Amino acid sequence: MRGLPGLILATGxxxxxxxVHRLARTSTLVRIVMDAGGQVLDMGRKVRLATLxxxxxxxxxxATCWVDGCPLPATLCQIGTTRLRI
Numbered sequence: 044m045r046g047l048p049g050l051i052l053a054t055g056x057x058x059x060x061x062x063v064h065r066l067a068r069t070s071t072l073v074r075i076v077m078d079a080g081g082q083v084l085d086m087g088r089k090v091r092l093a094t095l096x097x098x099x100x101x102x103x104x105x106a107t108c109w110v111d112g113c114p115l116p117a118t119l120c121q122i123g124t125t126r127l128r129i
Contacts, residue, residue: 093122 050058076085082096093101101109101122108115 098122 048060050060050063052058074085075083077083078096078100083094084097084100102117105117107113107117108120109117
C-alpha cells in the first residue's frame, strides 16, 4: 500500500484522502489528558464535574484551596474540571 494517497487505519485499511478531508472539515477535536494508569484527568470544558481520578490528582498536587491565601484544605473545596490545570 506504499505510495497510495490516504491514511492507513489501525485495522490496516486505507482511508482515502477524500474521506480524510471530509473528516477534517466535519469533525470536532476533543483534548483528553490521562494519567499513567489511563484515568481521564481532563476532557475539556463540556464535562461539568470532576471525576474521581481528577479529584485525586488535585488532592495530590494541592494541600489547600487553589485560591491564594485560602486556608481550606483541598478536600473541602468544590472542584470543577474547568479549574484543573495540572
